[in-house]
Amino acid sequence: MLATHRLGRQRLMDIWQVGEVKITRVVEQVEITDGRFVIQQAAPENVKPHTWLQPHYADDQGRLVFSIHAFVVESEDCLIVVDTCVGNFKNRDIPNWHQLQTTFMEDFIAAGFDPLAVDKVLCTHLHDDHVGWNTQLVDGRWVPTFANAKYLLAQQEWQAWHRRDGFEEILSDSVRPIIDAGLMEFIEPPHAVTGEVKLVPTPGHTPGHVSVEIASGNARAVITGDIMHNPVQCAEPDWQGSADRDPDRARSTRHQLLEQWCNAGVLVLGTHFPTPTGGRVIRAAEHWRFDPANPDRP
Numbered sequence: 267m268l269a270t271h272r273l274g275r276q277r278l279m280d281i282w283q284v285g286e287v288k289i290t291r292v293v294e295q296v297e298i299t300d301g302r303f304v305i306q307q308a309a310p311e312n313v314k315p316h317t318w319l320q321p322h323y324a325d326d327q328g329r330l331v332f333s334i335h336a337f338v339v340e341s342e343d344c345l346i347v348v349d350t351c352v353g354n355f356k357n358r359d360i361p362n363w364h365q366l367q368t369t370f371m372e373d374f375i376a377a378g379f380d381p382l383a384v385d386k387v388l389c390t391h392l393h394d395d396h397v398g399w400n401t402q403l404v405d406g407r408w409v410p411t412f413a414n415a416k417y418l419l420a421q422q423e424w425q426a427w428h429r430r431d432g433f434e435e436i437l438s439d440s441v442r443p444i445i446d447a448g449l450m451e452f453i454e455p456p457h458a459v460t461g462e463v464k465l466v467p468t469p470g471h472t473p474g475h476v477s478v479e480i481a482s483g484n485a486r487a488v489i490t491g492d493i494m495h496n497p498v499q500c501a502e503p504d505w506q507g508s509a510d511r512d513p514d515r516a517r518s519t520r521h522q523l524l525e526q527w528c529n530a531g532v533l534v535l536g537t538h539f540p541t542p543t544g545g546r547v548i549r550a551a552e553h554w555r556f557d558p559a560n561p562d563r564p
Contacts, residue, residue, distance in 0.1 A: 279377050282544055282559075284533060285482025287462050288340040289489075292377055293333060294351035294370045296540055297362060301330035304495050304538075307505040316501055318555060322540060323497045330496050333540040334395050336370075337489055338379055339480065341460040345379070346386045347412065348478055348489050349537060353398025356439055363395065370399065371411070384412040386459055389419045390491030390537065391472040392427045393509065397440040408443045417444045418465065421452040423474025426511075468493045468523065470516025471507055477523075487533035487544075493519055495538045497556035500524060500547055524554050533559060 280291045301308025301324075310328030313319065324330050339346040351370060358364045374381065389397055400417065401408040410417075427433055428441075444450045455476050457465045468477040471492045478489040492507065493516065499505055503520045510516045527534055527547040534556070535544045542558035549555075 279373070280541065280543060282487070282533065282535070284480050284487045285462070285485040286341070287480050287482045287485075287487075289480070289487065289535065290338040290340075290377055290379075291335050291535070291543055292338060292370065292374050292379075293335040294368055295362070295366075296331065296333045298325060298329050298331050301328075301496070301498070302508070304330065304332060304508055305499065305505050306508050307502065308496070308498060312502075313498060316498055319496075319498055322542060322558070323556075330498065331540045332496060332538045333543065334538065335543070336374075336399070337478075337535060337537075338374075338377070339463060339478070339489075341462045341480070341482070344385045344460050344463075345383055346388060346459060346463060347384050347415070348388045349390055349396040349491070350387065350399035350411070352395050353401070353440065355403045356394070356398055357435060358394055366398075371402070381412050382414050384415040387412050387415050387417040388459065388465060388476075388478060389417065389423075390477065390489075391423055391475045392419070392433075392436070392441065393472070393492065394436045394440070396492075396537075397436065400440045401443050408439045410444055410447050410449055413447075413449075415449065416451045417449050418451050418453050418457070418459065420455055420465070420467070420474035420476055423472060423476075424452055426473040468519050470512050470514075470519045471510050473511060485533070486530060487535060488523075488527065489535045490537050492537060493523060494536065497536065497539060497545075500554040500556045501550065503553055528554055 282289045314328035337348040352363045402411045455465045455467045462482045464479045465476045477491045480487040506513045545558040548557045
């Protein structure tokens with residue numbers, strides 16, 4: 267495994283206003299690594315020529331920066347959490363994710379959110395850094411963190427993973443307790459969460475992977491999920507995610523989405539993009555580039 271170094275968490279929180287929808291990012295942790303840990307072709311010598319990535323998305327050595335965070339979406343009196351990071355006290359193969367003891371939930375509450383007031387939890391897919399805070403350890407048991415919420419997951423994603431070898435620990439501590447509590451809702455995307463928020467299929471990284479589209483008034487935004495992991499994949503959309511289940515389909519999906527986002531001026535919120543996390547996709551050379559936007563002023 268390639269070396270990964272945990273950084274300071276940068277800003278704990280950012281806020282964007284998209285029409286009537288408010289989106290808040292709450293950070294769990296930020297890491298810097300030889301990019302091949304996440305994107306196969308992202309060796310430092312391949313990243314360094316993309317100088318526009320520095321200093322936010324890569325360092326001067328060509329190592330990529332990644333953030334693990336959740337988005338909280340407020341739409342039509344519905345409080346929605348999108349992806350729930352790694353979580354605390356969970357056994358994971360990646361050293362920087364193993365038995366974490368972060369202040370994520372304290373930061374979530376400090377941002378003004380009550381876990382018991384959350385209405386929906388959206389899981390873009392079932393990788394361990396997207397479902398961890400689905401549950402928390404209470405008296406030796408994994409129980410739902412957002413006990414009054416419905417957790418939404420694509421049926422195809424569940425079918426692809428629930429009998430897969432080597433995946434049982436993640437299901438046992440972060441997914442099955444939700445099902446056992448009667449809180450999981452299996453959906454068929456595209457699926458409307460509110461009149462402004464929709465889950466749309468963006469397959470390739472995993473079979474049932476979805477992204478989150480937000481449309482309010484004349485404003486549009488998207489929460490990417492893992493169809494891309496770092497803005498370098500705007501300039502290099504053919505670079506493959508190390509965990510992509512279907513690399514060819516992921517590449518095709520990425521090309522299609524980048525073209526759509528560029529033409530429509532969509533605010534793109536990268537699920538693993540460090541600060542500044544939101545921005546626009548613009549045309550550059552043969553492909554695209556990510557142009558950051560300031561929070562509160564998308």
